[in-house]
Amino acid sequence: MIGEFKEFIMRGNVMDMAVAVIVGGAFQKIITSLTNDIIMPLITLITGGIDFNNWFISLDGSNYATLAEAQAAGAATFNYGTFITVVLDFLILAFVIFMMVKGMNSLAAKAHKKPEEAPAAPTxxxxxxxxxxxxxxxxxxxxxxxxxxxxxxxxxxxxxxxx
Structure with missing residues (x-):
């Protein structure tokens, strides 16, 4: 069983998948930073100072000015603004991956394009x-x-x- 496990672990597919997961995690951090540090502040500026992270509903019935105040008070909150930010983060990530796959497919199609063959001599x-x-x-x-x-x-x- 240990030998089979070693064989499974050393397959190229498993190693490729491990590398993809690690690179994907790092890529996700880049996209999250892009969303939180660049896109969301621009949206806040365009919308006149609306901060999506402070869009929440306090479930204890109290009125808090910011999400940080509600969390400091220990109140349970329904953070729909944070959810909007995460959905936007996902859409940006999906779009970037789509563009990368589209580019890779285009390159693969060019690489596998066969040169046109001369027509066969008539028989x-x-x-x-x-x-x-x-x-x-x-x-x-x-x-x-x-x-x-x-x-x-x-x-x-x-x-x-x-x-």
Missing amino acids: TKKCPYCLSEIDIKATRCPHCTSEQPAEEEAEEKAEEKAE
């Missing part, structure tokens, strides 16, 4: 007399038994028949 041709499809190397048509002209003559005869 058949049309008999200029009966217009049946025959092997390109045939010197006689198997349908009408006519002798096949050289390539240039065959094209001219096929054009005449088509008209």
